[in-house]
Amino acid sequence: MLIREATAADWPAIWPFFQEIVAAGETFTYPTDLTEEAGRDMWVLSAPNRTVVAVDGSGAVLGTAKMNTNQMGNGSHVASASYMVDPARSGRGVGRALCVYTVEWARAAGFRGIQFNAVVETNEYAVKLYRSLGFEVVGTVPGAFRHPVEGYVGLHVMHLAL
Structure with missing residues (x-):
């Protein structure tokens, strides 16, 4: 797996799983009816912020991260980041690789920490991954996220000191 800067040519590969994840409404605070243009504008960041993709040996996009x-x-x-992994490619370490990459980016860029503002508490895989990399839940806003299945659940604020 290679993680590299995203290009405009990557967006058509990102959009299908980006749309699927956002429309499910289980892990992001984005509107579930987000248009492609609005999604691209929110996800693809300009310098000094970054958007990257994880690709396999054939160049297929497995996941993406934005860092800001x-x-x-x-x-x-203090930095922040968000991650999306193609659900068809989950369980292969893509999310972990993207998260490790963003931590290394933040350190190299001189940030003093990384803060995630809105980690849905029912997103157990993400919470477990972030904790395994040293992030701590520094607070939870009760009922701040309307989950389509679980109802109103908390949003964690997570932090990693660098």
């Missing part, structure tokens, strides 16, 4: 400052101004020393 968590806040502007006096909060810009």
Whole structure:
């Protein structure tokens, strides 16, 4: 697996699983009826922020991550990131590889920490992955996410000091 900067040519491969994940409404706070244009505008970031893809040996896109400052101004020393793995490719370590990549990016870029603002507490795979890499839940906003199956569940704020 190779993780590289995303290009405009990658978007047609990202959009189908991006749309599937967003429309399911289980893990992202994005509108479930997000248009392709709006999705691209939200996901594909400009420098100094980054969007990357994980690809296999044939060049097929397995997953993607976006990395950015968590806040502007006096909060810009903390990074944030979001991840999407093609559900057809889950269980292959793609999410872990993308997360490790973003932690290394944040360290190299001089960030003092990484903060995830809205990790759905029922997204057990993500919470377990982030904890295994040293992230801690520093707070949970009760009932802040309307899950389509579980009802109102909490959103974790997770942090990793760098």
